[in-house]
Amino acid sequence: MNGARWLVQALAAEGVDTLFGYPGGAIMPFYDALHGADLKHILVRHEQGAAFAANGYARASGRVGVCVATSGPGASNLVTGIADAMLDSVPMVIITGQVATPLMGTDAFQELDVFGMTMPIVKHSFLPRSVDDLPRILGEAFRIARSGRPGPVLIDLPKDVQNGDASHLPTHRPLPVDEVPAPMDASLHAALALISQAQRPVIYGGGGLALGDAVQAFRTFVDATQIPTVLTLKGLGTLPSQHPLNLGMLGMHGSRAANLAVQESDLLIVVGARFDDRATGKLTEFAPHARVVHMDLDACEIGKLRHADAGVRGDIRTTLTLLTLPCAAHLHGRNGAARRAWRTACQQRARDGAARYDAPGETVYAPALLKRLSEMAPDAVVACDVGQHQMWVAQHWRFDDPRKHLTSGALGAMGFGLPAAIGAQLQDPRSQVICVSGDGSFLMNVQELATVARYRLPVKIVLLDNQALGMVRQWQELFFERRYSEVDLSDNPDFAAVASAFGIQASYVDRADGVESALRALLDAPGPALLHVAIDQAANVWPLVPPNHNNAQMLDADEPASLPGTEAPPTSPIAEEPRHALST
Template sequence: MNGARWLVQALAAEGVDTLFGYPGGAIMPFYDALHGAASSGHAMKHVLVRHEQGAAFAANGYARASGQVGVCVATSGPGASNLVTGIADAMLDSVPMVVITGQVPTTLMGTDAFQELDVFGMTLPIVKHSFLARSVDDLSRMLGEAFRIARSGRPGPVLIDLPKDVQNGDASHLPMHAPLPVERAPAPMDASLHAALALVSQAQRPVVYGGGGIALGDAVQAFRTFVDATQIPSVLTLRGLGALPTGHPLNLGMLGMHGSRAANLAVQESDLLIVVGARFDDRATGKLAEFAPNARVVHMDLDACEIGKLRHADVGVRGDIRATLTALTLPCAAHLHGRNGAFRRQWRATCQQRARDHAARYDAPGDSVYAPALLKQLSERAPRAVVACDVGQHQMWVAQHWRFSDPRQHLTSGALGAMGFGLPAAIGAQLQDPDAQVICVSGDGSFLMNVQELATLKRYGLPVKIVLLDNQALGMVRQWQELFFDKRYSEVDLSDNPDFAAVATAFGIHALHVDRADRVDNALQALLDSPGPALLHVAIDQAANVWPLVPPNHNNAQMLDADEATSLLIGNAPHLSPPKDASHAISA
């Protein structure tokens, strides 16, 4: 029983059934222990990815889809550094992960040994906690703490750096591993609940603003009960989509840079924002100084650091979000249906009418494929699918037009905005539930960043369906260069893309192609009917843009659609002025 074998048994005791990794010199004892576990009939499923970034994103997708801790493994040096983007994504989107890296023996640490990197120091800003084992005796404490920290409070990634001699050291004296309990989230204080109720009772134009913390706090049902009981119009962030079903009568849609007009106008005109598990991200708020200028704020969050960080909270309610919503539902409903009830009914009717007036249209003219219509149609054909997105225009089209019914259906790199996320995240989601229908929506730029993971799909026979929207450009950057950089298109041309269907076929993946709107229906059905992994290559217009759009340095009421953008470019949009500096924000 060496350290590596003890670690494998301890991972099994923590409930780990799947891990993603790529072997190398400094982590070889751990892989030998995995082989030994397989020989004894006590195997965890190890998924061999084709790049360590794929391992981190796959573990990330596994955790997002399941709510459980994702685990990835890599060797020292470049293996560890290739994990960094996936670790950062997990930190910024609060995804529970345990990351295990090999390290050179302790006797060589600090000598610039072969494949030595200070991964402990490199990752300090992007993990909840880091561990560097100095002896076998450290393992028992470290592993239990790593999983406890990753799961507890606001979830996130934890790193364990394992020198090779620690993996090989005698661990026969170590006790059997037992998982540590996770502390219960603190209950909200009564005083903060009473203060929140007082603000709610006075509001005439309240809006609920829901974010990713709803799913993280296992509060989806409590959130829906609160909205149904209070009948308050609601908006959602990118990470909050699905907390209310898309068709819910009080769901005004996503707010922010590419949010719906109904959502953005409601927030801008509100007199009270009830913020549930959201952090006032700049993509949601637009120009922060002009965001919801007349609204007081009730901010509910488990993480005290988020309350008041960017926007003053008139009332901060720190604690378990599910308990907070449950405690406030009946009292808020009673107050809202009493005094000022007529004002609130008129406000609700106004918000709902705007949602109808500004509903998306899908009757685009011409023969070419209209991406929003294709995505809406696919979501209706696969209503329970888990969707893993990459980053760019297609990510925003999915957010706007897919009909989500649960937040864990939507896997997307929110805060980091990491291209290359979609395919490996879809692999992780499929492996956490082999019976789930998993769809990866990607763009031609993002797809090539981790295209090697097609080999992982093929090896494990995972029935992930890939929809590749190909406009032969870095679409979101091109859109910004068109609108805000005087059409100075710089390094966005991808017209030399490979034949993606041929690439997929070379990996042994069934491939289809569609480039006409009248053939989309049959193409989608053929994709979904494919028994194993399959790719649908969709050729779309390079000039297609994502609308609406809030320009940088403008508030969310100053949205552009295609016609307004044309007016802006020729100087005929009096309610908008070109931003002085658009360079601070390019990707969505």
């Protein structure tokens, strides 16, 4: 029993059933210990894929995701996935190999100070110097990753510690997570007082609702108080898309109904959200008439960016439960008529501004395709890459569960979608998992098609191809006087042929009248499948709040001429050559 074998048994004791990784020199003892063990190891084709797959596994399941890599470049290739987990509060334990302790600090082969390199992007780091450190470190790593506001924890594991005699170590027993504090009575009374006085209240829900297992309590609170509600990108699904009080996503690409309601409100009830700049627009002009009730587990978030008139720190589920009945009783009393009129106006604006899907022409309209796919696969877990397609998914997919929407929110990491879909599929092999990607993002981790093929994971991939870095191109069109710099991807490969080369069923569609049958064929495929969708290169995401503007200053498709450099709509913004032929 060496340190590596003890660690493998301890991971199983922590409830780990699947881990993602790529072997190398400094982590070989651990991989030797995996041989014949019950843990399921998924061999990815790049360490970034391992980090994103563990990330997707954790987001979809709520359990701790685990990834493994060797020292040096193996560890450094994990960094983007670790940072994504830190910024989006995803529980992960990352195990990296390290050179033997006598060689540390000597610039040995594949030695990197991964402990120091990752310090700003983890909740905690551990560097065991002896095999005797392993029981304490492993228990603490999982406890910290799970407790409070979740996040990633790194264990940098020297090779000699892996090889050390561990026969004397005790059987591992998991540590309990930290108890979540309950809200203080005084803060609850302050929140109730503000809510009872409001005439134009808006609930602003974020990703902390899913992290705090507070989705049902949130829905009960919304139904009881009948307050119009807006959601952040990571909050989508906490209130079903079709709920009558759901005004949609707020922020840069949020709905007009959501943004205007926030800007006109006299009280914001902020639940598990952090006033991210993509949600608030110009912060100094965000919700200018509103007082703020801010509920969050993390005390550091309350008042960080916007003063909270009532800050309620503690378990969000408990907070909502304690406030639901008192708030409902007060809201149906004084100012009730004003609040009813406000609710009616917000809902009417949402109906008037509802998205239309009857785009003219024969080409594929991406929002309509995504809306139709969400209807055909209502229970699917969607792993999304970053770019225009990410915003279209957020706007047009009908989510009813935040753990079914996996997206790189705060970091905005391209290449996230495919490996995250792999992780989501492996956490529940029975689930339907769809990866929505763009041509730019897809090529960043395209090698993970090999992982999908090896394990015959039934992931369905929808690849929206506009032969450009679409979001960058849109900004260059609107804000840089159409100086298109390094966004042309017109030399993309035949993606259907690429998928076929990995043994994955693939097809292609470029006409609106072929979308329905193409989507049905994709969903009916018995294993993994890819649908390559050609879309208009000039298509933009609307509405859009320009940088350094407030959320009431939204642009729509018919308004770009109001910005400098956008006097006329572009016809062919990048390439004059027609789209190259693609196989079906």
